[in-house]
Amino acid sequence: MAEAIKLGGKKQGIFKDKVMALLPEGGNLNLCLTCGMCSSGCPATGLEGMDPRKLLRMAALGMDEEILSSDWAWMCTMCQRCIYVCPMKIDIPQLVFNIRNQGKPREERPKGIVGSCDMALRSDTCSAMGATEEDFQFVVEDVLEEYQEAQPEFKDMQAPVNKEGAEFFLNQNSREPVTEPDEMVPLWKILHTVGADWTYGTKGWAAENYCMFMADNENWEHIVRTKAKAVDDLKCRVWLNTE
Amino acid sequence: MNSDWNKDRKIKFTVQDPCQLVRKTFGDPVAEDLRFVVRSVVGEENFIDMTPNRSNNYCCGGGGGFLQSGMPDARRYYGRLKDEQIKKTGAAYCITPCHNCHAQVHDLSEHYEGGYHTLHLWTLICLSLGILGPNEREYLGPDLKDVDVFHPESAM
Numbered sequence A: 001m002a003e004a005i006k007l008g009g010k011k012q013g014i015f016k017d018k019v020m021a022l023l024p025e026g027g028n029l030n031l032c033l034t035c036g037m038c039s040s041g042c043p044a045t046g047l048e049g050m051d052p053r054k055l056l057r058m059a060a061l062g063m064d065e066e067i068l069s070s071d072w073a074w075m076c077t078m079c080q081r082c083i084y085v086c087p088m089k090i091d092i093p094q095l096v097f098n099i100r101n102q103g104k105p106r107e108e109r110p111k112g113i114v115g116s117c118d119m120a121l122r123s124d125t126c127s128a129m130g131a132t133e134e135d136f137q138f139v140v141e142d143v144l145e146e147y148q149e150a151q152p153e154f155k156d157m158q159a160p161v162n163k164e165g166a167e168f169f170l171n172q173n174s175r176e177p178v179t180e181p182d183e184m185v186p187l188w189k190i191l192h193t194v195g196a197d198w199t200y201g202t203k204g205w206a207a208e209n210y211c212m213f214m215a216d217n218e219n220w221e222h223i224v225r226t227k228a229k230a231v232d233d234l235k236c237r238v239w240l241n242t243e
Numbered sequence B: 001m002n003s004d005w006n007k008d009r010k011i012k013f014t015v016q017d018p019c020q021l022v023r024k025t026f027g028d029p030v031a032e033d034l035r036f037v038v039r040s041v042v043g044e045e046n047f048i049d050m051t052p053n054r055s056n057n058y059c060c061g062g063g064g065g066f067l068q069s070g071m072p073d074a075r076r077y078y079g080r081l082k083d084e085q086i087k088k089t090g091a092a093y094c095i096t097p098c099h100n101c102h103a104q105v106h107d108l109s110e111h112y113e114g115g116y117h118t119l120h121l122w123t124l125i126c127l128s129l130g131i132l133g134p135n136e137r138e139y140l141g142p143d144l145k146d147v148d149v150f151h152p153e154s155a156m
């Protein structure tokens, strides 16, 4: 009778088991059929000699060190296409998220993501580009005034800031107010034309959340809570995030 | 809102289904809504879908923080599938209703020399309504820069 392959060392797949304990149904991480559906439709297949099926096999084999030190977890976008096509609904993106979370120490993670997360934590605007409450309000009011004058058909158009009780609380990616403010205007025009009752908030206006990409659980939750509080404080019914 | 402006021009458009909006959140119904709007503003015959699409779409590679991670080579390698998909449609414009997609698809077109442009949906809606001013056209190509300009005298 053939003997089972014995894997060297005392590796016990500790990391995979930890992740399984965190996920509903263990993320199905033990159910892989090795069919390869995930890898064949994953755009990150081939980067760093890795693909989702291989990552899962390595996790199952307890190759924790190799997985946790690899950069590949930062090249998978957690787009969920693999789990969408997987016959066993195996949650590879959550495995990746937890590798990001428990792999490299903060200072070795991609600098741009760390920096954007840190910047967002500095103020209640949650802006990864560091735009303050005053900056944001100034840009919005300045651009609005300019357009009300230049395009008289829109002289009554509003871009309210901190309007209590508005139906919609609208988030805005930092990129527009900071680098291309004119790009905010078409959206305002559409909202004006359909008669939407909406507002921005000086707090929590920034749409992005890089702490989530960094898998920094405490801080991404902090950012979501800060924004949700801003929506609640203005008593808005619907929170619209354009990100 | 209608597509009269494109009746004779016949400029072709495709659309990127954002993973976050479609696959990860609202599923195929929102992808249908998206197509309903796009078809209404560009004309039925001027919309060309990528394959695969909707919930089965490929991620463009702009998600998950990839744009900020300082790994441009890996990010563009990841995006090659998206670039090929867009090129296969032959569309002059790829509409991207997500900021990360917008930045990534814009970069892919330059890097792989696809020559296609990248648009926010709001730009196109305002164009079709005839209320898109001269300073709101950053991402339009030369073929649309001068079409139905609202208050051209306000150009800066």
Ligand code: SF4
Pocket: A031, A032, A033, A034, A035, A036, A037, A038, A039, A052, A053, A056, A082, A085, A086, A087, A088, A089, A090
């Ligand atoms: S698609 Fe699912 S079952 Fe198939 S190899 Fe990938 S993870 Fe395993």
Ligand code: SF4
Pocket: A038, A041, A042, A043, A044, A045, A052, A075, A076, A077, A078, A079, A080, A081, A082, A083, A092, A093, A096, B059
């Ligand atoms: S979530 Fe990651 S592994 Fe899965 S298809 Fe997307 S990039 Fe590939």
